[in-house]
Amino acid sequence: MKILLTCCIGMSTSLLAETMRQSAIEQDRDDTIDVLDIEKAEEVIDQYDVLLLAPQLKHMYKRLVEDYGQTIPIAMIDNKSYGTLDGTKVLKDTIEMVNEHR
C-alpha cells in the first residue's frame, strides 16, 4: 500500500513514519510510507492509496476531503497515536480504513 503522511513541514510526522515503516517490516508488509509537507503533498496526492493528516492540520481536513475525497481516502491520525508515535496502531487503522473504503 502506498501511504502518504503530511504535516506542516513534515518534520514531526517523519518520526511517526519511521515507526510505521518498522511495524510494516515486522509484519512482512511491503508498504511505501512517504512524508511530505502539505503543499507538496497536494501535488502528488494521486500517486498514493491513502492520505493521512497529522492532527495539527485538522483545520484542513474538510477542504482536502472536498478537493480530493473522490480520488483517495483521507484520514486524520488520532492524537494519542500521533503523540506516542504508535506506528503499529496507525498502520493497522489505515489498512482497515482503506479496506472499508474499497
Added chain:
Amino acid sequence: MSKFSEKFENGLIVVAEKVDNNKYLGAIKNAFTAFMPFIIVGSFASLFNTLICSTSTGLAAIVPAAAQLAPAFTAVNYATLSIMALPICYLIGLEMAKRNKVPEHIGAIISLCAFICVIPQTVSVTVEGLAEAVSGGGLPSAAIGAQGLFIAMFVSLLISELFAKLMKIDAIKIKMPPSVPTAISQSFNTLIPILICLLVAGIAGQVFFLATGTYMNDWIYSVVQAPLEALFQSPVGAIALFVAAQVFWFLGIHGNMIITPIRNPLIASALAANVAAAAAGQVPNQPITYGALVSFIVVGGAGLVLSLVIALLLFSKREDERSIAKLGLLPAIFGISEPVVFGLPLVLNITYAIPFILAGGVGTGLLLLATSIGFVPCNIVDVPFGFPIGVSAFIGHGWQGVVLQLVILAAGVLLYTPFVLISNRQYKKEQAAKAASEKANG
C-alpha cells in the same frame, strides 16, 4: 466542557479553516515558503562576509587578499534580500494562477510586469555640489527590496484576479482557424488580457502619482507596511500574535501555520532591514526575524515544550507523564513539540492550558527585553528550523544568543513547574478516589 468554551473552540477552528481556505492568504503563504531558502542563503552571505572578508574578525585579518571577495558576498546578499519584492511578486502571481486555473507562467510574469508598472522606473541621487537631485534609469531599492513587499503583494493579488477574470471572457479571445495548433492559439488568447492588465496597472500607477504626488509603493509602505512592522516588532503586537498562535495549538491546530501569512512578510522585511543597517554601518534594530523565531520564540518546540519536558522529568510523579516526557525529549531539543502536544496531551488539557498558552509570550518578551538593553544583537544571519538548541542561537545571535536561549528555557521550566505539581496532586486525588470507590464496591 461548558457551552462558552465549546463555542470559542468551534469559532477558532472556523477561523483556521478560513485562513487555510483563503485564496489570497494561501498564495502569500506559499510564495514566502518557496522564497524562504533564498532569504536564509542571502543572510548567510553576510556571515561569509564577517568570517572571510572582515579585517578584524575574518580570514582577512591573516590573509589580507581575502577582503577582495567582499563584493561577491555582497552581491549574493543583494540578489536575494535587497530585491525580494520581485521574486515574491512573481511567486504570488504563480500561486494565484494555479488557484485560478489560468496559464501559470503568464500569470506570474503579468504580476511582475504590473508591479514594475506602478513603481518608479528611475532612481534619483543627490550629488554633492549639485543643487538638484540627478535621476537616471533603474529600479529604486526602496521599491524592489523589503520595503516594496506589501505593494508587491497587493499588485500581484489584484492583477492576478483581473487576469483570471479576463481569461474567462470569450469575446476578447483572438479567434484562430481550427487548423492552427492549440498551443499557438493559446498564446494568442492571452494577448488581450495581458494588454489590459498592464495598461490598468500602468494607468493606475500614473493616476495615483498625479493625484497624490507620491508613488503608490511609497504610500503603501508608509500607510500599511511601516505601521504593521512597528506593531509586529513591539512587545504588545508580538506577544499578542505568538500567544494567539499558542491558543490554536491548545486546540490542536498548528498555530504558527495559521499566523504565517501575516508573520512571514514581516519577518522577511525585518531581516532585510537588519542586513541593510549593518551594510550601512548602523546597528540592526529589528529583533523579530525568522532566526529569532526558531531560536527564542519557539525554542524547544512551540510553547516551550522542552521546558515542560524538563519540568516533568524533574518533578512529575506520574509515570504516564514521565514516559511521554522521555519520548518527547529528543524531538523537543530539535524544536519538534508534537509528541508532547498530542501525547501528554497538551491539547485541551486544562491543567496545562495557562502555561502552554502564555509560553508563546515568554520567549518573545525576553527576546525583546534582551535586544532592547543591547545584550543580544538583532541578527543579520537567519537560521533554518531544525537545528538543535545552542547551535541555532549561536549561528544567528552569537554566544549572547545561547545565553538568552538558556534563560528562556529556564523561565519556561519555572512557568511550568507549579502546574506539574498541580497535576501530581490531581493524580493523587484521582488515585485515592479510585481506591476508595473500589473499596466501597469491593
